[in-house]
Amino acid sequence: MRIILANPRGFCAGVNMAIECLERALDFFGPPVYVYHEIVHNKYVVDRFKGRGTVFVESLDEVPEGSPLLYSAHGVSPQIREQARGRRLVAVDATCPLVTKVHLEAIKYAREGYTIFLIGHEGHDEVIGTMGEAPEQMVLVETAEDVEKLDIGNPEKLAYLTQTTLSVDDANLVIAALRRRFPQIANPPKDDICYATQNRQEGVRELASRSDLVLVLGSQNSSNSRRLAEIALSLGVPSHLIDGVSEIRAEWFEGVGTVLITAGASAPEDVVQECVDYLVRNHGATMEEAYVREENVHFPLPKSLRELLPAGSR
Structure with missing residues (x-):
């Protein structure tokens, strides 16, 4: 392996x-x-x-x-x-700070009298906090289908923001739907989806095709971790989102030659290494590191x- x-x-x-x-x-x-x-x-x-x-x-x-x-x-x-x-x-x-950036954008648009569409997942902590900046002027939009149901009184002053941990592809589908329906809609000068979310998603898109199975380290309530597993599945590669080695099942590896391991932005490195050690110990696995992007943000x-x-x- x-x-x-x-x-x-x-x-x-x-x-x-x-x-x-x-x-x-x-x-x-x-x-x-x-x-x-x-x-x-x-x-x-x-x-x-x-x-x-x-x-x-x-x-x-x-x-x-x-x-x-x-x-x-x-x-x-x-x-x-x-x-x-x-x-x-x-x-x-x-x-x-990247979440704070979205909050500041919400405040700015609200002060200027805009109705703001927040693209995100209902009930997520980040979404609750952001919508609290301008609850009377913000509308949560989760899918492109939601866009067709919107009933907006003043379509002249509209803007959109996004949760920072979304799937880039999913967000782009909603943004495209908003632009089709409201061509004049305003958007922040810089993408709201964070650099780390995008980089980890890009890694899965690029590397999953070389793999028979994808393991994503992260918790079920981690939005960015869930997106990584979903991207792999959308590419036709079996994928499992796990908190750690205790959740690994032996049957996942039948007929598997190559395993891609990645981790969401809130998953610690020690749980990654425990999974690597498990595969080395139980399957004689060898390892290679694949670099998609370099990160030097602090x-x-x-x-x-x-x-x-x-x-x-x-």
């Missing part, structure tokens, strides 16, 4: 920044540190931080007044920020955390 290990894979700059924020906050405040939603959508990461005394909450009512609170990488609505101030919480904003710690830390540890 041969393993093709996709590069880039795993943690992106936004996830690295969010995880470092939480690690530094735990060191500085000591446990418990509270996080609104999961810091990133990955079971292994969340469980590891729970073991260090992190408390993940779905309501700020669960957070004692005056406690340290992190906003997850997916961002939060202005209403949550206001509620945190009301409870005198020491808030650290670990929102990915996001600094947010100002809200840097101001709390001693000068030498920022």
Whole structure:
């Protein structure tokens, strides 16, 4: 058996920044540190931080007044920020800067009187936070079919934004449908789908054809990880989205000569290596790394955390 290990894979700059924020906050405040939603959508990461005394909450009512609170990488609505101030919480904003970019675009379009279509998945933490910036002026659109059902009062001032972790192909289908129906629709000057999401998707598109099976490391509630598995399946290659080696099934590998392994942007590298070790140990697999793109993006710690830390540890 041969393993093709996709590069880039795993943690992106936004996830690295969010995880470092939480690690530094735990060191500085000591446990418990509270996080609104999961810091990133990955079971292994969340469980590891729970073991260090992190408390993940779905309501700020669960957070004692005056406690340290992190906003997850997916961002939060202005209403949550206001509620945190009301409870005198020491808030650290670990929102990915690329998500913040979408929030700022929503604010800009809303101030200018636009109706904004947000292309994304209902119920996703990022979508909830973004729509909170202008709830009266934003409409969630999930599919091209949804576009045909839209009933818009003022079609002259329309704009669209996208969730950062979508499938590029799926987003383009919805964007094309919006442009057909509303040719004058405005869009942000730079694509909202993040560089890491696009790079990992491009890797699957390029490498899946050389594989008999694709393993995607990532959690089921990770939007970008799910997209990777879906892309492989759309190309006719069997694909499985797994959290780790414990979910691997021996029957998947019957008649399989080449396995492509990749990981969503919130999946840690150690779970990737455990899967590689499993295939080497059980199938005598050899490995090659395949480089599709080079990534050198780094996001600094947010100002809200840097101001709390001693000068030498920022």
